[in-house]
Amino acid sequence: MTRPVPQGYERLEGAGGDIVVHQKLAEGVREALASGTLYAWARAHPRARQMQGRLPVYAAPLPLDGPTVVVRHAHHGGMLAPVLRDLFLPPTRAPGELATSLILSRAGVPTPPVVAYAVYRAGPLLRRVDVMTVELPGADLGAALQTPPGADDHELLVAPVAALLGALTQAGAWHPDLNVKNILLVPDDAGELHPAVLDVDRVRFVPPGDPNLRDANYGRLARSVTKWCRAAGTAFPDRVMTAIRERLVQDEAVHAAHRALAMEAYMP
Secondary structure (H helix, E strand, O other): OOOOOOOOEEEEEOOOOOOEEHHHHHHHHHHHHHOOOOOHHHHHOOOOEEEOOOOEEEEEEOOOOEEEEEEEEOOOOOHEEEEEOOOOOOOOHHHHHHHHHHHHHHHOOOOOEEEEEEEEEEEEOEEEEEEEEEEEOEEEHHHHHHHHOOOOOOHHHHHHHHHHHHHHHHEEEEEOOOOOOEEEEEEEEOOOOOEEEEEOOEEEEEEOOHHHHHHHHHHHHHHHHHHHHHOOOOOOHHHHHHHHHHHHHHHHHHHHHHHHHHHHHHOO
16 A cells, blocks of 8 residues: 655656655755666766765755765665565665655654655565655764864853753754764854754654653663764763753753643643
């Protein structure tokens, strides 16, 4: 059974797979698919930039004056990786990733918009998947931690990281892969950093505002920071993680107060 597409998206007919694309960029994606797959197009593009993750990820400008996009070929991780590699049972994670991205965005959690996903047949039962998102400018938290800091550089990370963790809590979003490579720091024209969360395909939702959720996301990220800094031979002061948590809890108290004020209108 084919899933319905979200509002603002469409399914490309006769495109060599189940291709769902944002309506505004459908023609550019169709032209990219002339290369066979989205991933093959991005990898072979003369202006492609490779970004290393679990597998290489490629950024390239979409045809017809489209934005620069990032294309990822889905692959299993963990114990299943050597066996299943890039093979998935339908409908795969791609439709869920698009739905999750839209839920997060509508709930105030910044994440790169999904331009398209493509699910290709790999025999009668299995499928391969490419996902294309808009590239946002900036660098991930891991890169920021590797840069030799000035006196106050680490403190500049407190506000954007706390803001992202707070937004996840308010949205009820548990990100089991929240690590330093999955937080993007996007500078504005004044140089202020704004966060965005990446790789949302495994995000799960629980009741919004749950303190246990806040602690789970914070703890997952704190472990990643410690592991990353140890591997990179850099130091990240404990006081900064403490400041992130304090800011996070403080912001939650403000959100709770605002909700209480809003509910007064409904009180008898």
